[in-house]
Amino acid sequence: MGKKGQWVQIRDTVLPPEGRAPQAPEDTRKTPLIMWVKGYLNADAEVGKDCEITTITGRTVKGTLEEVEPSYTHDFGKYVPELDVVRDQVRKALGV
DSSP, rough: OOTTTTTEEEEEEEEGGGGGGSSOHHHHSSOEEEEEEEESSOOOTTTEEEEEEOOTTOOOOEEEEESSSSSOOOOSSOOOOHHHHHHHHHHHHTTO
């Protein structure tokens, strides 16, 4: 259950499979185009139910409540030792 003003993530189908462009690859044409958006709930809502949010940029978006207080799960990949060399070269060139 999400409360009004709480940070959430919603989901909405932008295009069903039959709305996909005919020139798109076959596997793409069989898949709906889904969007996920994060923002603040405009009213209390239950996970799995339709709701409305206001994004950080002020847009109002409707969709199905997916998650309350979602976390960020991306990263920047594995350590790349070559970037240490580049960092040192840049620092030296900048005199830092």
